[in-house]
Amino acid sequence: MKCGPATLTHRPRMRCTLTLRTGEDPHPYAVLDRAARDLAAALVPVPAGILLLGAEHGRDVARLGAMLAVHEAETGLADGTLRIVPVLGTARAVLAAASFADAGPRLAALALDATALAELGLGEAERVQARAMAGLVAAAAGVPMIALARDAVGRLGNA
DSSP, X not given: OEEEEGGGXXXXXXXXXXXXXXXXXXXXXXXXXXXXXXXXXXXXXXXXXXXXXXXXXXXXXXHHHHHHHHHHHHHTOOTTOSEEEEEEOSHHHHHTGGGGXXXXXXXXXXXXXXXXXXXXXXXXXXXXXXXXXXXXXXXXXXXXXXXXXXXXXXXXXXX
């Protein structure tokens, strides 16, 4: 996966290329913060889905899913075309990880931002537990788990 600097997530054209499963071709994903306001601008051109930064509960995915359904209907896209990959990067998100298993059919994968967790002061043992929790939730939801990390300039990539 390749993404631009996380500090630019408020820009509507921020994109990533994600490969969710081994052997799969990479697909473009729009990068949005949970508080993003201009969804329509982020979806031009049409991506495979949304990499949702700041997601803290499955409700965040369900809420974005409802907004995507409206957008799909308004633009003539088939219902469910746009998928969501929430990025768990806070202690609150990890503690609510189980809620993502039932977040809805748009869930394409579950991502864990190890760098963000380390910046919170979580030790190695806690980050290993967070990764295990995310892996269990992803398995329960039937989607892949992606471990992410940020490089020195803030770009997200595979850990």
